[in-house]
Structure formats: structure tokens, C-alpha cells
Amino acid sequence: MKTGNRKLQEEKVFKDPVHRYIHVRDELIWDLIGTKEFQRLRRIRQLGTTFLTFHGAEHTRFNHSLGVYEIMRRIIEVFEGKPYWQHEERLLCLSAALLHDIGHGPFSHSFEKVFQTDHEWWTRKIITGDTEVHHVLTRMGKDFPQKVADVIEKTYPNKLVVSMISSQIDADRMDYLQRDAFYTGVSYGHFDMERILRVMRPREDQVVIKNTGMHAVEDYIMSRYQMYWQVYFHPVTRSAEVILSKILQRVKHLQASGYSFKQPPLHFQGFFDKKLSLDDYLQLDESVTLFYFQMWQKEDDATLSDLCQRFMNRHLFKYVEFDQHFVMNEWLKLQELFRKAGMDPEYYLVIDSSSDLPYDFYRPGEEDEERMPIHLLTPDKKLRELSRESDIVEAISGKKRTDHKLYYPKEWLDTPGYENEKQQIKDILQVHDGKTDTKQ
Secondary structure (H helix, E strand, C coil), rough: CCHHHHHHEEEEEECCCCEEEEEEEEEHHHHHHCCCCHHHHHCEEEEEEEEECCCCCCCCCCHHHHHHHHHHHHHHHHHHCCCCCHHEEEEEEEHHHHHCCCCCCCCHHHHHHHHHCCCCHHHHHHHHCCHHHHHHHHCCCCCCCHHHHHHHHHHCCCHHHHHCCCCCHHHHHHHHHHHHHHHCCCCCCCCHHHHHHHEEHHHHHHHCEEEHHHHHHHHHHHHHHHHHHHHCCEEEEEHHHHHHHHHHHHHHHHHCCCCCCCCHHHHHHHHHHEEEECHHHCCCCHHHHHHHHHHHHCCCCCHHHHHHHHHCCCEEEEEEEECCHHHHHHHHHHHHHHHCCCHHHHHCCCCEEEEEECCCCCCCCCCCCCCCCCEECCCCCEEHHHHHHHHCCCCCCCCCCEEEEECHHHHHHHHCCCCCHHHHHHHHHCCCCCCCCCCC
């Protein structure tokens, strides 16, 4: 049995469209990449349903995890020999960067919401349970897998190490912003990462930025803001996400009511029973999920069949934008009209809200490293919070933007039958009708 870590006889490289090359020199990292749990990430898209909006967004969590590892490797190269950095933490940081997303399931956020599961919990199970990943990690000592899990869970005692993978400016965010921008084809997510890496410095409990790099960080903050509203919260993507969630919700309901499936949801049984084993969880990926969606198009249940056809063939819901007064004044009436017209509002009338804090202050009393502010290191070695030095960041700092949209099957309103009710629905929605087309 192997113990410890060795340098590979020859460096391994992955050709990468974002970082050009990803370099692997440690046997430990190379063997982790080869585990079946890590290879499973090839079958899980990084951006879930976004491929239905931006057709290039087919990249996976495998791509992203390698990218986070590469950025972490380069940060460590900058930190070596500097105060506060401990060289013995190097492999811990690289392992945590590589494995930080290993617990994600197919279309993970929708699954988590419907089935009350948590990818971070599964990440810990994969790292500390009876898995190939765990057996590779234990070469570095029996406590090493738990240390890796603690870094990802943000409970590891050395907060500098935690901040390198989970903070306002970390290896994870710096990879996914650039990678998602590249694969979606948008221009918003690009920033000067080379400059940011050169001006990063380790401190006792966090990564800080030399004040000479402030403008590169401003660019990063604005890129993040633009990516959220132009890509992550794109209304077409949200429409696909809504339908995906409703498919899972319908399957869960049918299973509980004793419905006889033509294609029984065998791979979902553990979610229904709340007795999902780690092995069962690892068997479920997006190719398996899409197989079920494909087959469920032929189910006798009209709602499940219709929702699956919509998802598989991209016949998505349209939307109107609205404010909170709409919910108070017209929501119940609209639901009742849908019922009268023979359309279940539980599945075909859905409110979706998106919100983001582009740069969130640390709030006293909240122990959350992700809200730790970015600090600039001045020439006299003092720390200054970024928004106090940058007018650009100060302008958007802590400001929460929220969009409320109502999704519904617009084409159904023009079909024969229930004309009176459908006209009333149109009249209500027309008042709130902003941009409603779900084509790009």
C-alpha cells in the first residue's frame, strides 16, 4: 500500500482552454483525479440547465475542479517563503481545491431543493467514507481526509487556508467566473487574474491584496456582478430550472400516491425513502437523469409527460416581471383562474426570485468566511477594506438586487377552451408584461 506523496517522474498536464495548461506534479493529486468519484464529475455539468440558454455551456464540474486546483497551485507558488504561509499545508490546499465540488449531484440545486439534500454533506461523505478518494487521501495520514473535509466545510483552524478556497476572492470564484464566461461566450466574466495572483499575500487569517492591485480587484468584482445577472440568473435558464424542479416534484408526488410508472424511478428511490446510500448517490448523474426524463415523456400522467417534453425539447415557460403588490393583490385570483381553466397552478404557475449581493460586507456577529471583506495591504503593512478605497466597489457594496418573475405556459392561453378564464388571465398578466420572450 502506498503511503505519503511522491513527485511524479514526469509532470502531467491537461490542456485547458481557460488556463492553457493544468500542471500535476504530485502523485497524490494524480491519483485523486483517477478515482471513480472524481471521474463522475465529467457527467455533471457545471451550470446545470444553462446549456438550454447558452449552447456552449456544456462544461462540467470536472473541468471546473481541475481549474480551481490549478489556481490554488499558482497561489501557493506566490505564497511560498512568505510570512504566515506554512509549506506543510500545500497538499491540504491542493486536495481541498480539487475535491471541493465532488459531492454535487445532477442539476444539483434543483435536486437539493426538492429532495432536501445537500451537496456539501455528500462531499464530506465522499471524502471521509469508504471511497477511492478516501483511500488515496489516507496515504497522508489517517486524519488527512478529515482535514480536507474541514477546509471545504470552513471549520479548519487555519483560516488562511479556508480563505484560499472560500472567501470573497478565492480560487473557486476566480475559476468559475472565467470558465463560465468562456463556455457561454459572453464577455462579462473576464478579469486580469494574472495580476491578482501576483498581488495576493498571505496573512494570519485571510488572503489580502497589495493596494497596487486594487484596480484588478475592481474589475473582478464587476465581472462577478455582470455574470450573475447576464448568465447565472438569465430568465431562460431560470425557466428551465423551474420546469426541472416541477418534474422532480411531480415524480415525488406520484411515487407517494402509488402511481404505477411505465419507467419506475428506481435511481430516485433512496431520495423517496430517505435511505439513500453513498453508492446509490454516486450512481446518479445527469446522463441517468436525462434518460428518465426521456422515458417519462411517454407516461400516462399528463402533467409529468408534458413537463418532460417541455424540458427535453426546450418548450419553456414564458415569464412576466412583477413586484410584491402583485402577490398581495392578484396571486390567489390567478391561481383560481388556472384551476378553472384546467391547468394545475402548482406546476404551471411559478414565482421565481433571484437575488445577489455582488460585494457583501462582513457583518459583525456572523461567522461566515465568505462574507469576510477583501482587504488591501498598504505600503506601511496596514489593512484597508476594499470599499473604503474604491469608489466603484463602494457604489455597489452590500446592495441587494432582487428580480421577481412569474413563469407560465403562454402558448396554452391561445388554445381552444375556457376562453373566458384565459382572457382574464391574459388581462392580469398583461399589466405586468415586461420582456416575456424566452428566446435569446
